[in-house]
Amino acid sequence: MKSHILTLLKSQEDVVSGEILSDALKTSRVSIWKHIRKLQDLGYQIDSSAKGYRLINSPDIPYPWEMIGREDRIHYYPEMSSTMDTACELARKGCPSMTVVIAGRQLNGRGRMDRKWLSDIGGLYFTMVLRPAISPALSAMVNFAASLSLVRTIRDLYDIKAQIRWPNDLLVNGKKLSGMLSEMEASSDIITHINIGIGVNVNNDPSKREPNATSLKFLRGQETSIKQLLTRFLEMFEPFSQNPTDHGVLKQWKKYAVTLGRDVKITTIHEEIEGRAVDVGEHGELILKLANGSTKSVIYGDCFHQ
Ligand code: BTN
Numbered sequence: 537m538k539s540h541i542l543t544l545l546k547s548q549e550d551v552v553s554g555e556i557l558s559d560a561l562k563t564s565r566v567s568i569w570k571h572i573r574k575l576q577d578l579g580y581q582i583d584s585s586a587k588g589y590r591l592i593n594s595p596d597i598p599y600p601w602e603m604i605g606r607e608d609r610i611h612y613y614p615e616m617s618s619t620m621d622t623a624c625e626l627a628r629k630g631c632p633s634m635t636v637v638i639a640g641r642q643l644n645g646r647g648r649m650d651r652k653w654l655s656d657i658g659g660l661y662f663t664m665v666l667r668p669a670i671s672p673a674l675s676a677m678v679n680f681a682a683s684l685s686l687v688r689t690i691r692d693l694y695d696i697k698a699q700i701r702w703p704n705d706l707l708v709n710g711k712k713l714s715g716m717l718s719e720m721e722a723s724s725d726i727i728t729h730i731n732i733g734i735g736v737n738v739n740n741d742p743s744k745r746e747p748n749a750t751s752l753k754f755l756r757g758q759e760t761s762i763k764q765l766l767t768r769f770l771e772m773f774e775p776f777s778q779n780p781t782d783h784g785v786l787k788q789w790k791k792y793a794v795t796l797g798r799d800v801k802i803t804t805i806h807e808e809i810e811g812r813a814v815d816v817g818e819h820g821e822l823i824l825k826l827a828n829g830s831t832k833s834v835i836y837g838d839c840f841h842q
């Protein structure tokens with residue numbers, strides 16, 4: 537009902553009468569009025585007068601009915617603990633691939649390596665539930681496809697020269713714009729689900745608490761539409777979602793990788809390794825050339841450019 541009313545209001549710059557709405561939606565004018573009140577409570581600016589209703593402004597919130605063609609797979613919450621937890625519950629209940637859980641803000645946003653992810657209002661925080669037809673050994677390619685899609689989305693939409701730091705951080709001028717976290721469940725050799733959580737600093741300002749972070753608002757000097765960013769990202773990513781190894785993802789990812797060819801320090805849970813990052817292998821592992829001339833592969837860790 538909400539999406540029908542909004543479609544009709546959006547199709548007219550002028551006032552749409554209560555009568556036209558109630559005829560089109562086959563419901564009473566009182567029921568239309570109640571729905572309009574609900575939309576106003578959700579942040580839609582709708583003028584109501586004796587002549588009818590006029591949509592003045594829509595909030596920049598990715599409500600399901602705003603994500604045309606994906607309505608059934610979008611779950612939006614103004615505030616929640618972490619999108620990772622809700623996405624995991626939905627995945628275990630059997631939700632379809634490309635189900636997306638979005639939060640306006642998170643109270644317990646999680647980062648990689650047991651860190652917290654600052655999740656103030658104004659950022660984009662979401663987790664996609666995916667069910668790719670690939671072996672668990674290749675699961676990292678899903679993250680690589682996601683960081684490739686995000687870097688392209690940001691370059692296309694805003695002409696910002698974002699780059700990727702291994703494995704999946706987006707940096708602009710050396711500062712972190714977005715991060716990615718993944719959680720997988722598999723049985724024997726089949727992925728039941730892999731959830732990719734992405735946090736993008738959009739209109740929030742993380743730099744006070746994280747000096748090495750930046751945001752689209754800072755980079756562009758203006759507010760950025762979260763709805764548009766998410767819509768374009770999902771369009772860009774969806775073709776990779778079933779089989780991210782099919783599309784030459786790694787080759788394309790390397791074009792945007794700022795890590796390759798650099799001296800880096802990798803911190804894993806057990807050790808710190810320094811070396812020159814020379815390549816990324818088919819499982820997403822970073823291949824390092826060490827000072828003693830040997831090579832070493834690292835599959836998981838934090839990467840610092842020296
Ligand atoms: C990192 O760079 O450490 C990864 C950050 C991932 C943050 C996102 S925000 C949406 C999703 N929900 C979470 O709790 N974390 C991820």
